[in-house]
Amino acid sequence: MSDVKESIERCNCNVIHEDVVEKVKREMPEEELLYDLAEFFKVFGDSTRIKILYALFSAEMCVCDIAVLLGISQSAISHQLRVLKQARLVKYRKDGKVVYYSLDDDHVKKIFDQGLLHIQHG
Amino acid sequence: MSDVKESIERCNCNVIHEDVVEKVKREMPEEELLYDLAEFFKVFGDSTRIKILYALFSAEMCVCDIAVLLGISQSAISHQLRVLKQARLVKYRKDGKVVYYSLDDDHVKKIFDQGLLHIQHG
DNA sequence: AGAATATATGAACACATGAACATATTTAAA
């Protein structure tokens, strides 16, 4: 029987600090959690969605208001609201034909603030 | 002369809460800042980069170590480290042929923690 | 100087993604 570990992890270089790699491997969260985290941040990786979220920091808004505010088509806004909804970042309330969206998360503001701190290179 | 504002912002719906839109418009940060913020979060929107950053939470590592740890090619790791470097999230130190990477930001951990809090739906 | 090693880089390819457009759905009013 050949060594499994050896066949899986192959690298074209030799400087492997085994102790460091093992230590880090033990401290790393599960693969799936890190995947989910990346998916979560992917939602923030689009300026249209960022703008929508920032708008909702100020007030609850209907789809049309957001479209007018940002100068983007209603369809595009609706598609992005869907993404934000799936990520459980916004919630909505219906009033007749009009759908009002608002924030559904406390962490977003903190995350954005930390991001801004980094950008304004602190 | 036609009204400029009118020609720019056109929407196929009529339910526009002018007061809300104006209020939000005043409170919104500059367009460019929001764009930069989206660009910043875009860096976190990839699981390979998330893994690299989490690895560096535990220890300084050379490129090869990271490649072995994550089971990803040296080339791919190097490309992603470049992205992280450009975002000023990691720094490096050369020791002969070996290049050691480490974190260059205090906000990342806080941002990740907030992200995890959201995921583990709090 | 030449060989070997660690990392970086360029090009190509497969895949993901956002916007536009057309259309469907839902609700209210006539």
Place this chain on the structure above:
DNA sequence: TTTAAATATGTTCATGTGTTCATATATTCT
């Protein structure tokens, strides 16, 4: 029950992105 209005959804298209492969650069060792 038509009609109109607000929003949602499906499709298409152009663009962006991550990985691989090949190769370049840099550094050490002989």
